[in-house]
Amino acid sequence: MRPHDDSVPRPRGRRTWFTAATAGLSALALTGCAGRVEDGLLPRGATEGAERVTNLWVGSWIAALAVGVLVWGLILWCAVAYRRRRDDDGTLPVQLRYNVPLEILYTVVPVLMIAVLFFYTQRDESALLDTSKQPDVVVNAVGKQWSWDFNYVNEQVYETGTHAQLTGEPGVEETLPTLYLPVNKRVEFQLTARDVIHSFWIPAFLQKLDMIPGKVNRFQVVPTQTGTFQGKCAELCGAYHSQMLFNVKVVEQAEYDRHIAELKAKGNEGQLDNGLNREEIMDEDADKLENAGSN
Structure with a gap:
């Protein structure tokens, strides 16, 4: 029997994908018990303001997934387009120190995304915390x-x-x-x-x-x-x-x-006194026990 060569990687890809898929499906099944996919897996809201929270949550996830798909796509494209080929002579491609348009793009776009997210979050938070109406x-x-x-x-x-x-x-x-x-x-x-x-x-x-x-x-x-x-x-x-x-x-x-x-x-x-605290209650109980013991 030949000894195993540690320099040769073992075929773990299929096992890793199977484990990841199983974990993902299990998590989806467990979270699905609490809510629907169209509600972002949140519980069904039981108040007037719940729809506002759900819309903000789902909208944020849609934006995040869109950015994620774009980034993942660019990573895969780079990995495929610039992969090492058999006819490569080993020399590195031309190295660029900077690309001003590209740097402006990936600086301005995230700032705009954060500003939009901040606007909608602040708008909904102000509405949810509004206490100006007369309560019943x-x-x-x-x-x-x-x-x-x-x-x-x-x-x-x-x-x-x-x-x-x-x-x-x-x-x-x-x-x-x-x-x-x-x-x-x-x-x-x-x-x-x-x-x-x-x-x-x-x-x-x-x-x-x-x-x-x-x-x-x-x-x-x-x-x-x-x-x-x-x-x-x-x-x-x-x-x-x-x-x-x-x-x-x-x-x-x-x-x-x-x-x-x-x-x-x-x-x-x-009305119960809001000033009560655990230490005072424990002190009162201790005094009662001490008085009861002395009697």
């Missing part, structure tokens, strides 16, 4: 390590949540704090945080915003679909960031009113 519902969402509180400002009631225990067993979703919103009503979110920076994100709304201690961020949405959606923190905020979850129920006005009445019946009237 105002919700103060409070982020805390690692759960959520919701103050319904107009109704003067609140919902408080505790750290989720993700055991993998059925029914865990029912233990998460749940935010109720009326369908086809303008909702203003007033976002605050008690301890560290969090981010308020409802993927189906295609919009999120940071929650910064000492600062109030706002944005408005109009939910257009009833149903139950997932919410989460989108900013790494500590050890249990991944468990900082909540539910969102978009319901008819009558059901929303019933939920508000249920919160009042439970005694959840008033």
Whole structure:
């Protein structure tokens, strides 16, 4: 048996292409579960502003793919047109130090592309963050390590949540704090945080915003679909960031009113203090335990 010659490359091309194709198809299948190709694989938006986000996203990808196809085409053309041939004598082609028209082209064109992208991004961002209209519902969402509180400002009631225990067993979703919103009503979110920076994100709304201690961020949405959606923190905020979850129920006005009445019946009237933080709560609990032990 002849020993293998390490200087001869092994035929790995077919295996590499097969692996790459399998990975690509798997990624496409997994992302396809969340959205359609015509929506850029984004989730179907459930608010009035979601279409604006989808159009910006898809348009950006079309522009990026057009540039990519052009660059890939030029690379392949150069590789084929200037490949080494058998009759080459080994001399290098004429070397040019610069090409002024070409350098101007690949400097001006990217600047123009960035300017166009900036224009549309700024236009849509200004529209999505516009809070000049009068909201029907105002919700103060409070982020805390690692759960959520919701103050319904107009109704003067609140919902408080505790750290989720993700055991993998059925029914865990029912233990998460749940935010109720009326369908086809303008909702203003007033976002605050008690301890560290969090981010308020409802993927189906295609919009999120940071929650910064000492600062109030706002944005408005109009939910257009009833149903139950997932919410989460989108900013790494500590050890249990991944468990900082909540539910969102978009319901008819009558059901929303019933939920508000249920919160009042439970005694959840008033507004939770945004000034509370984890350290104060832990100190209060420690004092209670110490007093209980001394008695």
